[in-house]
Amino acid sequence: MTTLPTYATREDVKGALDFKQSARADRQIDRALHTASRGVDALCRRRFHPELAARSWDWPNAQRARPWRLWLDENELISVTEVTTGGDVVPPEAVFLEPNAYGPPYNQVQLDMSSATAGWIGGNTHQRSITITGLYGYRDDETTAGVTVGTLDSAAATVTVDAATSAEVGVGDLLRLDTERVIVTGRRQAATGQTLAADIDAQAKTVLVPVLDGTEFAVEETILIDGERLLIVDIAGDSLIVRRAWDGSTLAAHTTGTAVYAPRTLAITRGDLGTTAAAHTDGTSVHLFAPPALVHQLALAEAINILLQEQAGWFRTATGGSTSREATLEALTALRTQVYDALGRKARLRGV
Known part of the structure; x- marks a missing residue:
């Protein structure tokens, strides 16, 4: 079966819904994203990826x-x-x-x-x-996310990337390495080579994480210390300013010298969308496909709706006072209309 990218990522959905990290949740989110993305293609009668x-x-x-x-x-x-x-x-x-x-x-x-x-x-x-x-396809709009770390042969199923790429890329994204396109299907923790420069306690208000070298990290990157995940929201010198207990993990205390990990090893499918798997050198630029903003927003909204409907047995209700009624989807319907009006492929009469 051909692997296709999604127009929003697993990380986008988790950030919106605060899903707890688990293999079951990941599969559920990925399924919803694929359904949502192909639904956007069908609505607009075109494929947005190259x-x-x-x-x-x-x-x-x-x-x-x-x-x-x-x-x-x-x-x-x-x-x-x-x-x-x-x-x-x-x-x-x-x-x-x-x-x-x-x-x-x-x-x-x-x-x-x-x-x-x-x-x-x-x-x-x-x-x-x-x-x-x-x-x-529709367009081939890309941004440069960062670079690879280490060489990559044509048969490798994973690629290690730098902090900038780790912060930008999510599961479902379409990447280009030289002329080869790959799709991210998973992420694994990799050693950053950094450790804590001081103890941090188990209080949510403790958001300053001292490390040996702050330049080895990027804003919006998720890090792992012991069993706690933390989201970097800013960097001041060698101090990371974070949100604690991210991605459903548990707040915990950590001691000086504890290793810091980050999900910089990406599981990928190779030679996607008509390209050929090839070897790539250390420091190869990682180009990230960027779908139109409205397409991204609708794919995310559709995926969230699918997940919430599944949780409610496809009968979501809205409660008002002492009564409850089936939830309406007026905002989602309006977004669908907006996307189709702006980006849908309209019918053409065959005249000439």
Whole structure:
């Protein structure tokens, strides 16, 4: 089965609902996120993540388009690597992706009418006469999260990353290492090489955690000391300012010299979305795919709704005074409408 990314992460859901860490909860959240993300795709009638692929079309076909135009419909393009028609490669300069004024995504491919390849042609039969190899999807927007730590061979199932990446990346995210795309499926604790520089007590108000070197950590990164997880909200020199007992863990006292861990080892699937697994050097940049903000928000909201509905046996109620009634989803419905209006692929009449 093809592994697909989610448009929000396990960590996003836990932060919103304060889910206690457990393998069962993780599976439940991941399932809800996949359902929610594919639901957003279905609502908008497009896939928002990029995928490298070669796809084919018949020619002539039922589109009734001009002989130089091919409508892509749901097969929207971000960029093109190669186009063939009737078995012949079309020169790149003769390929126009449209609408060029505001794409990607591009919903049609046109041939330059002034070129030698001024129209699509069939092969021995009309079937699959046109093949377009390229990056399909809505957009390929990325941010640079950080870098890898250590080398990575083409068969490795985990990758270790730096503090900046650990703070930015979550389970379900789509990453790019060089030309390879990978999807994060889990996280494991890794030694940071740092220890506590002083004792800290078991009081929630004690939020200053002294370490040997504060530059080895990042804001929004989760750390593990003994059995307690802590969320870093700020860093002042060699002191981490944290939220205690994070992720459902238990508040506890810790002594000087205790090792500090962080979930910097990422379990990944390799060679995803049409790419090929490859070796990567130490310090390879980690690029994080960023779906549109509204898509992220709706995927998160849908996943939270699924989880809460499951907990309530799919009959959530809202209590008011001495009465209770089934909870309405007006805010979620409004968000769905907003996302579709802004990002949904609208129907097109096949005229030309």
